[in-house]
Amino acid sequence: MFRIRKRAEQLGRVWTGVGVMALGIFAGPQRCVAQEPPYFVTYSHAMEEPGNLEVEFKGTQAAPKNDNAFGGATVEFEYGAKAWWTTEVYLSGQTTANDSTVFVGFRWENRFRPLMEEYRVNPVLYFEYEDINAADRAFLEVVGNDGVADLAARNAEARSDVQREMEMKLILSSNAQGWNFSENFISEKNMAASDPWEFGYAVAASRPLTLRAGARECVFCRENFVAGAEMYGGLGTTDSPGLHDTSHYVAPTVGWNIPRGPTIQFSPGFGLNDNSMKVLWRVGAQYEFQQFFGRFHRASEVR
Amino acid sequence: MRKGMGVACLVFGCAALLAAAEVNQDWLRKVPAAERARANPYAGQADAIAAGARLFADHCARCHGADLEGERGKPSLRTEVVKNATDGEIFWLLRNGDLRHGMPSWSGLPEPERWEVVAFLKSREWREAGS
Numbered sequence: 001m002f003r004i005r006k007r008a009e010q011l012g013r014v015w016t017g018v019g020v021m022a023l024g025i026f027a028g029p030q031r032c033v034a035q036e037p038p039y040f041v042t043y044s045h046a047m048e049e050p051g052n053l054e055v056e057f058k059g060t061q062a063a064p065k066n067d068n069a070f071g072g073a074t075v076e077f078e079y080g081a082k083a084w085w086t087t088e089v090y091l092s093g094q095t096t097a098n099d100s101t102v103f104v105g106f107r108w109e110n111r112f113r114p115l116m117e118e119y120r121v122n123p124v125l126y127f128e129y130e131d132i133n134a135a136d137r138a139f140l141e142v143v144g145n146d147g148v149a150d151l152a153a154r155n156a157e158a159r160s161d162v163q164r165e166m167e168m169k170l171i172l173s174s175n176a177q178g179w180n181f182s183e184n185f186i187s188e189k190n191m192a193a194s195d196p197w198e199f200g201y202a203v204a205a206s207r208p209l210t211l212r213a214g215a216r217e218c219v220f221c222r223e224n225f226v227a228g229a230e231m232y233g234g235l236g237t238t239d240s241p242g243l244h245d246t247s248h249y250v251a252p253t254v255g256w257n258i259p260r261g262p263t264i265q266f267s268p269g270f271g272l273n274d275n276s277m278k279v280l281w282r283v284g285a286q287y288e289f290q291q292f293f294g295r296f297h298r299a300s301e302v303r
Numbered sequence: 304m305r306k307g308m309g310v311a312c313l314v315f316g317c318a319a320l321l322a323a324a325e326v327n328q329d330w331l332r333k334v335p336a337a338e339r340a341r342a343n344p345y346a347g348q349a350d351a352i353a354a355g356a357r358l359f360a361d362h363c364a365r366c367h368g369a370d371l372e373g374e375r376g377k378p379s380l381r382t383e384v385v386k387n388a389t390d391g392e393i394f395w396l397l398r399n400g401d402l403r404h405g406m407p408s409w410s411g412l413p414e415p416e417r418w419e420v421v422a423f424l425k426s427r428e429w430r431e432a433g434s
Contacts, residue, residue, distance in 0.1 A: 036411065049407045051366075051375075083402040116402045117333070118410050178413040211413035215353035259361075290365035291375050 037180045038255025038265045040282045041141060041232045042204035044182040045122040045173035047113060048080035048088075051293060056286035060139050064277045067151045070096040072137030079292070084113040094137040100155045105132035105162070107140070111171070120176075126169035126184075134161035139269075139280060141167070143188045144198025144237045147247040147275035164192045178211045180204075180228070196239040202232035206253070217259050226255040230267070233276075247276035262287045330401045331384065334392045341391035345415070345422045355423025358416055362409065377405070380424065393421045 036046045040058060048054055056076040063069035071094065078088040088109045095101035109128035134150070135158035153161075166189050173182040186200040206228025213223050233248030235241065251269035258264065265284035271277050345351030360369065366377035373379035385393070397417045400408035409417060 044411075046411045047407065050405050080407070083400055083405050083407045113402065118399045118408055175410045180411070208413055212415040213354040213358055213419055215350045215357070217357060291377075 036263075037182070037204065037206040038226050038228060038253045038263075038267070038284075039182065039202075039204045039206070039230055040251070040253065040265070040267050040269075040284060041139070042182045042184055042202040042230050043111070043124065043126065043169065043171045043173075044180050044204075045113065045124045045171060046180075047083065047111065047124075048078050048086040049290075050080040050083045051291045052080045053289045053292035054078040054286055055289070056284060058138065058140075059283045060137055061281045061283075062137075062277045062279065064148050064151050067148070068097045068099055070094055070137050070151070072139065074138045074140065076286075084116065086111045090138075090140070092132065092136060092138045094135060094155075096135075096137075096155055102133075102135050102155050102159050104136040104138075104159070105130065107132065109167075118175075120174055122173050124171035124173065126167075126171055128167040128169075130163065130165040130167060132163055132165070134158040134163065139282075141186055141188070141200055141202070142232050142234050142247055142249065143186055143200035144196075144234050145240070145245045146198075146200075146234050147245065148277055149275075151277075162192075163190050165190050179207045196237040198237050199235040199241070200233060201235055202230060204228060204230040204253075206255075219259060224257045224259065226257070228253050230269075233272070245275060246273075248272040249276055249280060251280075251282070253282075329404075330396055330399075330406075331388065331392060333399075334395045338395045339389055339391045341389075341394060343390040343394070343418050343421050343425070345418050346390060346425065348422065351419045351422040352426045354416075355419035355421070355426075358412070358420050359423055362412070363420070385424070390418075390421050390425060393424060394418065397421070 037044050054076075056078065058074045058076065060072040061070070072092065073094065074090050074092040076088055076090050078086060081087050088107075088111075090107040090109070091103075092105060092107070093101065093103045107128055107130045109126065112125045112127075114123060114125060134153060135155045137151075168187050170185045171182065172184075173180065182202075182204045184202040186202065188198045188200070189195070206226050209222035209225045209227060214221055218224075230251045230253055231249065232251075234243075234246035236244065236246060249269040249271055251267045253265065253267035255263055255265045263284075263286045265282075265286075267282040267284075269280035269282060271279070345355075359367075364374075366374060367380050368374040368377075371380040388396075394417055396406070397409045397412075397420060399410075400406045402408065409420075412420075
């Protein structure tokens with residue numbers, strides 16, 4: 001009984017932190033807009049508009065069988081450096097019931113659109129440097145032989161296992177008839193060790209509930225909601241390629257763009273095999289500060 | 304010698320200006336004929352213009368200005384190029400953007416919403432306000 005109450009208290013603390021952070025993020029005077037699909041793992045070819053800064057919170061929560069429940073929290077700062085280049089910094093932490101709360105590290109990613117026009121399939125090149133310890137519970141990607149067995153280590157032990165990794169993705173994405181279809185091919189390498197390359201995938205599709213905007217602003221209109229689904233998982237390593245001993249998830253996802261406010265996202269991910277967690281709950285909130293550094297510029301002549 | 308240098312500078316300056324002008328209208332030349340000729344299914348419809356005005360305020364005004372004059376170093380839309388562009392040309396620009404020059408692609412917006420923005424930009428209200 002005491003254990004359950006303690007677990008509830010710890011998870012409650014996580015979500016209280018989430019709430020406080022969200023309030024801090026959304027207290028700004030700026031208006032939020034978003035054209036990004038409501039994915040948590042999969043990337044589309046939507047880039048951050050140049051000059052805009054998007055602050056996003058992503059939370060994960062799960063209670064794996066035979067292991068302690070945990071909550072992961074990641075804050076992202078995404079900046080549109082150019083219309084074809086988006087750069088992003090992530091800070092992650094987690095709390096585990098009956099264990100501790102720890103900072104797990106940072107990620108720095110860059111996405112580039114090599115083609116300057118819109119095609120049926122649009123490639124994006126993704127490069128990321130990670131300085132993350134093994135206590136990470138963000139699940140921003142699933143690669144190699146990632147699985148529930150990785151969650152068994154205590155935080156004190158896991159945080160000493162620091163991994164400096166380079167991650168590369170080939171992102172392919174299409175917009176057609178209001179739908180977005182995205183496919184990601186992921187490769188990851190621990191640079192500080194002789195670990196093999198790890199591979200993974202993520203695919204997703206989404207669509208707004210209606211394709212036309214109304215003449216009047218409203219909060220609960222169908223135009224403000226986007227629904228879709230993601231599927232992601234590992235594809236083994238260079239030492240053991242294939243699906244053996246990998247984990248996979250399918251996750252319906254929904255996003256709600258609140259006019260003059262944040263975008264809220266929610267997604268329960270369901271494990272597809274014994275190596276996956278049964279359910280991985282995700283919640284996200286993002287807010288975009290338009291033309292964050294633009295106030296220092298003067299108006300210019302026209303095009 | 305000095306005169307020669309002056310002429311050379313003048314020629315170089317004019318060439319640079321012409322090149323800049325060419326770059327600024329680059330996107331217009333890229334629009335395929337079929338796209339150029341596309342008609343806006345919502346042209347002139349009051350509800351589409353109102354929706355387009357709302358979308359413009361949400362997505363575009365921060366750079367191009369609520370009055371379309373341009374803000375923070377971003378270009379104005381009160382130009383002959385934009386005024387004379389066909390619906391199809393503006394729609395093409397919204398879909399593709401002009402990534403090299405800072406205009407993002409808005410292909411993430413559903414096609415009907417992009418047509419609503421075009422309906423707003425080509426509506427009489429802002430044309431008159433801009434003249």
